[in-house]
Amino acid sequence: MKDADKVPMCVVGNKCDLDNERQVQQTEGADLAKNWGVPFFETSAKNRINVEEAFFELVREIRKENQAKNPGKAKTGKKKSGGACNLL
Secondary structure, three states, rough: OOOOOOOOOOOEEEEOOOOOOOOOOHHHHHHHHHHHHHOOOEEEEOOOOHHHHHHHHHHHHHHHHHHHHHOOOOOOOOOOOOOOOOOO
């Protein structure tokens, strides 16, 4: 999101299936996400927990930001080239 004041994002903690090896508590991640005003997910790729949900929420955040930038623009269903989405 070039020249954006706000970048759409979610805080995602991975490997929630390894609770006994946890280095960051769930409350720490949730508090960080709350402070930043973004959604929070704990995920496990191994057990397929919240992976798709986190991705879909990020897409919703991107759409929300795009709609805020262009409030009068209707959805056409057409793809625009040149956009990018990064998951970190």
